[in-house]
Amino acid sequence: MADDGGLSRIQQRMAMIPRRVREAVTPALIKEGNDLAVTMRILAPDDPATDAPDLRSSIEVTGPSEQTPPYSQPGGSMVVPENAVAVTVGNADVRYPHLVEYGTTKATAQPFFWPTVRLQRKKATNAIKRAIRKAVKDNWGSRK
Numbered sequence: 001m002a003d004d005g006g007l008s009r010i011q012q013r014m015a016m017i018p019r020r021v022r023e024a025v026t027p028a029l030i031k032e033g034n035d036l037a038v039t040m041r042i043l044a045p046d047d048p049a050t051d052a053p054d055l056r057s058s059i060e061v062t063g064p065s066e067q068t069p070p071y072s073q074p075g076g077s078m079v080v081p082e083n084a085v086a087v088t089v090g091n092a093d094v095r096y097p098h099l100v101e102y103g104t105t106k107a108t109a110q111p112f113f114w115p116t117v118r119l120q121r122k123k124a125t126n127a128i129k130r131a132i133r134k135a136v137k138d139n140w141g142s143r144k
Contacts, residue, residue: 022083024135032124033061033085036116043112058094062086073097089113
């Protein structure tokens with residue numbers, strides 16, 4: 001076997017990092033998605049006197065490679081890509097979250113989704129970056 005100066009070992013290590021990083025980052029993604037969902041549930045308006053399906057209970061966190069609920073906002077039913085988490089509002093029973101968020105001609109807007117995203121974006125981004133850095137650092141020297 002010819003000596004390649006360690007190139008093959010470096011290539012092997014570089015190929016292993018993404019898989020291990022993906023595995024290590026998924027819990028951080030789900031945790032941050034759950035934090036977003038909790039804050040959205042707190043901010044979401046609901047009228048307990050009505051028999052309408054509950055807007056707060058329709059807020060869901062969908063993990064990587066899972067399908068979001070039908071009629072969910074934003075985006076409707078879709079498969080969440082790898083290394084991503086989707087926080088959606090709405091389902092087959094609750095099909096009005098966009099009307100609450102943006103308002104109508106007869107009802108004022110009661111935003112809860114995008115204010116939560118803007119409020120927690122920096123914290124979530126930093127936590128995910130921290131998880132990526134830790135995963136890369138932990139797996140850089142491994143020979144597996």
